[in-house]
Amino acid sequence: MASSLFIPTQSLLPTREFFVALPRMLPRHYSLVIHAAKRSTPNATPPVHRPSITSIVKTLTAGHVSVVQALQRQAPYMRQADWFALLAALGKQSKWTLILETFRWMQEQKWYRLDNGFHSKLIVTMGKAKQLRMAVWFFKEVKRNGHRPDTSLYNALITAHLQAEDKRIGFAKALQLFEEMKTKANCKPDLVTYNILLRGSAQVRDILQVERFFEEMEVEKIHPNLISYNGVIGAYGKAGDLVQMEKTLFTMRILKHIKPDTVTSNTLIESYGYGRDFVKMEQVFKSMTAAKNKQTSRPDAKTYNILMASYARLGEVGKMEWSCSRMEAANFKLNLRSYEILMTGYGEVGAIASMSECFYQMLQAGMQPQKSTLNAMLRAYCKHNCFEEAEELLNDALGWQTRPRTSSYLILLRAYAKERRSSDVEMLTERMAKVGIAPCAATFLEALESFSLSCGYEEKLTESAAEAQSDGEDEEDAFDAF
Template sequence: MFQNLSSHSLQPSSFSFTLHSSQYYTHSLTFTQPCLPLPNRSLRYRPMTRISCASTRPKRNPGPMPDKSEAEELVRVMMRNMNEKEPLLKTLNKYVKVVRTEHCFLLFEQLGKSDKWLQCLEVFRWMQKQRWYVADNGVYSKLISVMGKKGQTRMAMWLFSEMRNSGCRADTSVYNALITAHLHSRDKAKALDKAIGYFEKMKGIEWCKPSIVTYNILLRAFAQAQNVERVNALFKDLDESIISPDIYTYNGVMDAYGKNGMIREMESVLSRMKSNQCKPDIITFNLLIDSYGKKQEFNKMEQVFKSLLRSKERPTLPTFNSMIINYGKARLREKAEYVFQKMRDMGYTPSFITCESLILMYGFCDCVSRAREIFDGMVQSGKGMKVSTLNVMLDVYCMNGLPMEANMLFENAKGIGVIPNSSTYKLLYKAYTKANTKELLQKLLKNMDRDGIVPNKRFFLEALGAFGSLPASAESKVTHQAKNRVPSLQRVSASTTADVSRKQDSAKT
């Protein structure tokens, strides 16, 4: 397939990928005690005097940093111990002699990933009571970042005020975390206004000038909002400053434009990147391949892939996964299979995401039996099945008009070691509604009620998006059944009901 590809550049002008990028390595440092000669008697007691002083007036770094792997292992042990029988504070007190700031940072990350942001605050309060604790911008910056990711903007603002009350002076990293926290809020227009307000405030504070990280956060946010004018203004502001854009600047903006299907704007940033002598990396190649593939501009996608193979970079699994999916959406089965074979020939081992991409590709190409073969192979492999794989196979059945087969797989899910989640129910609810399968829908609603799946406003609106293709009579019947069968649906707010009614009216029109 790729032997006959054109070697011309990506853009109508002349852009070619000539990559000479350096590789980055992460070194793991292990701190050990130096081997010193035995000191004489007079010197032997001096270190003891210093230790005594340190114990009465602790310093911020009282000794060598522990090995990172050891710190991570301790945090893993603590996370396993944190359960209903042993609360968080009891666990912290159990390890009080060894836990320090670096362990708390790792705890913030792990608790944040588990949606336990309230427990992050418990750890913070516990830290403040320890003798080794010193108020530090880094701690507040980390906490503000965790709160922002969980949509807790008010809590992030409270931490910002708490930081200033503790005597700490906000620096660039704190403002960057605060900007990011606002950008995670639901009201994007208001969030962008807040973010640009903080940006202008930073420019007026000598010790808090915007960094390249600040620009990268704002550029990506405005590109995602498709605000080309603001992106150009930020790039101009960046050019006039002493700060130079880096690879993350261009990759972030191009990725945001590409995901919004704004190919021209993406290519404009690509040209700007080339003119600034910033060489593309594998992330650049992957986002271009994915963006062109989603717009089904396969000639450009294939040119980028060919340039990648000629470069010093190597493709990654996301490179192949993206091409397989996008060829599948265009029903180009042979090309998708060629990409998979190319991946195997280059020595790559398929991941579960690769297998999911193949299942979905065959689903788009009406090859349901082939998709099921891959799914069964994953089940028989003995490796832990993921709910995302189950959802992909169910989606294949539903998109090919096979609701009965989807229901059989769903009912057998626990038998193959998979517990359905809310996404599974949403997918099937929408498919059964669209297919007007009354019995399957009633059975699904009973299972939702049994498993405690309470559909919120978002679930209700997204699932009922299928009503646009239903006759009015069928639509009203399904809605009536849903409200009568599941008590939780009756607790949907009046505003939700009004939104659904408007959605149904627009669908009928």
């Protein structure tokens, strides 16, 4: 008798629900085998190799292969976000020539598409790095490629100008761009524009401009948000108008029903600190630490740094150290700014040994000293006439990753001038020339010697003026390469 073939009907076939429940029905070791088989499917897409931005930067800076070769090798694995990260990483190391070479190479590729958002990020990055001319160059590059700048590009360029060494010059240029935006069809100022300008007004303590922008926003039916109010609160705080600052806070919280955030509280703490109203400053801090909801205004690392800085300015070393201990207790690690504040506070009261110990702790934490670190220590040494220590520190700083700039030498020059140490001034100016500090600024050195030694106007030589000159020379060097 021939065997009959059993053909299951549709109702007897296993359903999808059966296969879903199967791992739960089998013993545990069978279930694990099934899941492992799923993970090791032969047709699964292999993971895409994502290049390390750090390794690419090392390859480009080493110079063993050409920029074109290095970029062509990594291009198939790069996304747009990777290209921006690469340019930003080069910017952090001040490799401006490499930035331009990389960007030029990108423009020549078939896959490159001009993107205003990408250019906006580049412009802001260049502004933060104090490379204003490069920021302007990227802005004009959009026009040269036949595209019209939009609001986001103008916002980025305004932000870059507000990062200038001379804040007033930068703010004046930002206002020019703001008026230019109003004449363009697709570049009308938006909420972001006004928020940027409100923050810029706070930097230069121009309260009239703050009030003007707020009025314009009302006319244009642009409703202020939390960032807008934070900018206004910061402007009144920096100007020392604590009464108007508190009125703005009341309007924001009670009338507009906008909850303050950590930025708001940090601004209040900083403003009360500058106004030496430590009672209100500490009240704001206590309200932050007492907040149970994590979405409300909670202290961050900047909060503790602001507290420490407020006490350090007045030489309140005990309270400064208390703030530092609270920061560590809140599981925030001290950052570069924290160490610089501590060194400034110790230097203010002449605790040179504590300042030096703090500096070595910073090095042990793996942090590279910056120009601001050097200047903070030099001011302390010069304030207490520790000129030998200052000279030794300046010599050591020549081996740092961030070499001394004009402002560092100027601190020591002004101190020598104040003490009428003319021979030391001459020796230091010679050292400046040898290490290439302002080598073409003979008029600057002559003015320094004339003001400091003959007229006693050492305070007229500000650090910002010297730094602007030095930064200008650096920008010239970056563009001369092209």
